[in-house]
Amino acid sequence: MTMTLRSMKKTAPHILLLGFLIVTLYPFIFVLFSSVKSDNQAIASNPFGFPSSFHFENYYEAWVNAKISVYFLNSLYISTLCSVATIIFASMGAFAITRMRYLKMSKGLYQFILIGLLIPGNALLLPIFIMLNKMEGVFGHPILGTHMALILPYTAGAIPFTVIILSAFMRSIPGEIEEAAVMDGLRAKGVFWKIIMPITVPALVTVFIINFIGNWNEFILANFFISTDELRTLPVGMVGFRDIYNTNYAQMSAGIVFSILPVMIIYAVLQKQIIEGLTAGGVKG
């Protein structure tokens, strides 16, 4: 009797947690199963079960019809470029703020950049849209509607968060290290590239992952700042695909799998860094 009560006490939480796990993961499984079913009819008649026959051609059709390869590459290069650019500019700035001898000035600048975190992004959406639209007059060719319209705001948008995380890290580096480097004849540029940056790598990896995921998933700017189909990023492309092929849910599911899979793979490999980075970002942000 005591044994069964004890084992009940041990298994009850697991039953509840497995239930929660199913609620969390079942939508993915539902889409995965639907993606290899023949058509809507097959999904309706057998919604929960394993597919009776496998229609992998849905994946081929989705890849071709939805131009997922195009969206995928757009997302990949924009997300990577912007995350790297943010990190370079933010670490240069964080270096000047935390390591150079202009303490009063730096303190003010740091507070100034901190304000950026408090401004709700949605309030800035329209002014940025108008500004990018007007830039055509400055550069002679349109910015709005090109990838530049995403690259500039993505790079800039992540700056406050990135500066804060990197400054916190760089501040904790002991001053003796760079003093020795200066004795050895390094200039400020050398101290930055050869001494401070290599030490900061762990923090750089964290902010890179967070910014990359943020850029990869961004929808609002990508939806309203770009109208050419070939230039779309993956989330926007997927929504467009849904709007056109919303009668063929099997193919649409295959499209969803394509857009989820890369993130799933990255998550499977880097889950520890991703969880730490995102939740730390939440606490600090």
Place this chain on the structure above:
Amino acid sequence: MNKTLRNPWTYVLFLLPLLVLYIMFFVYPMISAFTTGFMKWNGLTEPHFNGLTNFKHAFNDDKFWQSVFNNGKFILFSVFVQVPIIIFFSLLISNVKKLRGLYKTAVFVPSVMSTAVIGILWSFIYEPDIGLFNLILTRIGLQPVMWLSDSHWAMFSILLTNAWQWTGFYIVMVLAAILSIPREIDEAAIVDGASAFKRATKITVPLIMPVISVVIMLSIAGAMKAADIIIVMTDGGPGGITDVMATYLIKYGITNAKYGYGNSIGVLIFLFSLILTALYQVLFARRVERVEY
């Protein structure tokens, strides 16, 4: 030493790209919103000052208030529905040893996904004829529901999807806080004969109040950011009933090029966020005592 790291040109050079981007994409847009928000401007004609007309117009528009209330529903749903669920499951996970890693990894999955793709996935689940929910309802003999096109259900459907995406994220945050409580505190309570329920409600939950307060703050920030999930799932429909302030702004400012009016909504988003932050400080943050172990 001092000379190397005290070179004004180097200092400026290191900060210049950062400050140029920051001023272009934070400072200038903010000033621009606060000036053109008081102007009549449709992008074609020259903008001209019209005082508080835009704001009066917004305050007299029922659709604007509907969108404000919908932002409020996001906040209320997170605080009163999500937070208890988050606490409950974090406590459960912290109490098991087996499979803890798996639970943590799995519940976090939806929060790394794109909200747009999550929105597509869930519109499939809500689909009237072959969506998961209606297939379940019809199998158990109930009437199917038009989840996203019925005005009684549309907002709830969006809130549910949003909760599904973010609950796991917060569970992982709260779980980390629970696991950082020293074991001795719990062990002392066990020796004193406190039941598991008593230990959870009298010891663990009070000790994790700081992180719960952070969860609430992040939920408020998230509620003010919500826009993509609505655009993807209902686009504000049916009849503007699921619009939030951000989608209302987009509809007027970007889709209909009412730049002046759109920016006045941007100013209101900024002010409402400020008020909410102040309210949060008074209601939650000040009351939470931070405990150092």
